[in-house]
Amino acid sequence: MRIDVLTLFPEMFDGVFGASILGKARDKGIVGLNAVNFRNYANNKHNTVDDYPYGGGGGMVLKPEPLFAAVEDLAPDGAKAPRVILMCPQGETFTQSKAEELSKEEHLVFVCGHYEGYDERIREHLVTDEISIGDYVLTGGELPAMTVIDSVVRLLPGVLGNENSAVTDSFSTGLLEYPHYTRPAVFRGWEVPDVLLSGHHANVEAWRREQSLLRTLQRRPELLEQVELTKKERAWLNNLTAAEPEPKKR
Template identity: 45%
Template sequence: MTWRASVLTIFPEMFPGPLGMSLAGKALAEDKWALEIIDIRDFALDKHRSVDDTPAGGGAGMVMRADIAAAAIDATKARTPAGTPLLYLSPRGTPLTQGRVREIAQGPGAILLCGRFEGIDERVLEARDIEDISIGDYVLSGGELGAMVLIDAAIRLLPGVAGNEGSLAEESFAEGLLEYPHYTRPREWEELAIPDVLLSGDHKKIAEWRRAEAEKLTRKRRPDLWAKYRKS
C-alpha cells in the first residue's frame, strides 16, 4: 500500500510546492508516496465559500467553523485506510520528533489539517479526536508549511526514497544525538584541514571519532537531548 498524505487546506495551490522537487518530488513521480489535496472551501455552505466566523466572546481575527472543517475531515476519512492519524498543525501541539515521524512513516499515511486565521473551533478538534502537532515554538501564518515539513520528514524514511538507506541510521536524532561533522575535498581549504583520523583508513578509529564528535555537539548545542541520551 502506498503511503498517502491527505492535506486539508484553504490554499490548495501551495501544494506540492517543495514536495514536488528533489527526493520527495522524484518519489512522488515514481508513486512511492501519494499526495491528496482537499480544498476546505469546497465544503462551505454559502456562495462566497466562506469557512470562518468571528470568535465567540469577542476578540481579533476569525475562527474556522467546526461544521465546515468536520465535513472536510469526514469526507477525507471515508476514503482513507483505518488507522491513518489525523493531525492538526498547531504551535500549541506536541513537538514533532524524529521518533513520531518514524511512527507516521511506518503507517498508511497521514491526514493533515492546516489551520488559518486564529485557529479552528475547539469542538471539532475534540469531536474528531485530532492530534495537535507543532514543528516549533513559533507562529506561522498557517499550517501548510508545517504540513510540508512533516510530510518531507516522513517520506524520506520510506523504502527506496533516500537511496542510501544506511545514511539514515547516522543522521541527527537517529540515536538521540546530533550528527557528527562532515568533510570532503579539498584536503585543505583556507588553512583548515580535514581531521587526520578521517584520512587514516582505520574504520574503528573513524567510528569512535564520529561518536565522540556527535556527543560533543549534542552536549554543547542541545543539553536537553544530551540529558535524555545520558539517561538512556
C-alpha cells in the same frame, strides 16, 4: 503512504510536492501527496469556512462542518482511519521521534488553519494529533505542515538514495550528527582529520561517535540526558565538563 493536506491555499504546495526528495518519492510511487482546498466542502452557497466566535472577540474561527466533511470524504467507510494532524501552536513540539512514529502510518491528513483558530469540536472529535514546530506564530499551518511532511517522507524506505543517511542524521540517535568532510584533503591549509583518511572503519566509527557526543555537549547538552551512554562515555563527558573554564565574573 498517502498524505492529504487540507488547506485554503493548495497552490502553496505545488513546488514543494513536485521538487527534491518529495517530488522523487511521489514519482517513484512511494507516497501520494495531495493538497485539498477544504473550502470545496463548505455547506453554503458562499463557501464560507469561518465565522465570528461565540462570546465575542477578535478574529474569525474555522467552522467544523467543512473540515469534518473533508476528512470523512478522504477516509471513506471501510478504510483504515487516518491520523488526522492539526498544525497549531498549542500542540506537542515536533521531534524526530514523532517523525519516525508517523512514518509507520499508511494515511496521514494534515489540517492547516488560518484566522484566529479552530472550533474546539475539531480538536475534540476530529483530530488525532496536534503538532507545533516551535514557540512562534505563523500566518497559517501550511509551512509547518510542509516541514513535518518532509521530515516524515524522507524516512520511508526507498526515498533516500542511501538508507543509512536517515539513521545517522542529527536527532535520529538522540545526538547531534558528527562533522563531515570531503575532497580535497587539504583546503587553504585546513586538513581533514587523519582518522578519516586511515581506512580503518572501527576507528572512524569511534571518532564519529566521540564527535557526536562532543558536539551535543557543546551545543545541546540537555539532549545527553535522554541518551544511553556507556560508563566510559559518561566519564569522558564528565571530565570534559569539569575541565571547562568558569565564565569570568564581571
